[in-house]
Amino acid sequence: DARVTQTPRHKVTEMGQEVTMRCQPILGHNTVFWYRQTMMQGLELLAYFRNRAPLDDSGMPKDRFSAEMPDATLATLKIQPSEPRDSAVYFCASGLDLNEQFFGPGTRLTVL
C-alpha cells in the first residue's frame, strides 16, 4: 500500500529554533508538493518540485523557509529561525505531474 510518509508527525519547539520536516514521496512519483494548513488560511501551497528540481516556491517566505530534495526518496522543508506564526500543519504530497496528488499525514508544528 504505497503512501506518502512524513516525519515527525508532531513537533513542538521554541521560537528561534530550527525545524526540519521530512517527506518520503510515493515511489515513482515525479512531483512533490509542500503545503501549510491553518484554520484561518486553509491549505496554502509553499513549494513544489518536479523531478527533484524546484519549480515554484513563491508561496514560501524565503528569508526563513527552504525546501530541498536531496534525492528522489526524500524531500525536506526547513524553517530557520522558527516563529510562533509558523505554527500550522505542514503537508507533503506527491504525484505524477499535476494530475493527482496523494497527501501525507502531515506534521503538526507548534512554535512557542
Place this chain on the structure above:
Amino acid sequence: KNQVEQSPQSLIILEGKNCTLQCNYTVSPFSNLRWYKQDTGRGPVSLTIMTFSENTKSNGRYTATLDADTKQSSLHITASQLSDSASYICVVSVLSGANNLFFGTGTRLTVIP
C-alpha cells in the same frame, strides 16, 4: 484575482440525509477542478477530478457537478454516514503559471446520528 470560494463554511446533518456543498471560482484559464475529503488529523484525499468538458462525476455516494460557464461546482453526498464527517476542499487548477493550484477554505461537514 483568482479565487475559490466554498459554501457553507460548516454544515450539520442527520445520518442518512443528503447534502450539497458549493464551490464557486473565478480562476482562469480553467484546467480542472478537484474535490478532496480531509478527515480530522489526516491529509486530504481526492474524491473526484473534472476537466472542462465534464459535467458530472461520481465516486460512490459522492457526485460532483461542474458548470464551466457559471464557474460553479457542487459536491452532493447521498445517504450520509457518520464517516462522511470531514472537511471538503475544492481545488481549481489553471492551465498555466508557476502557481496554478487555487484552494477553497473548505466546508466542515458533521453528520450526527
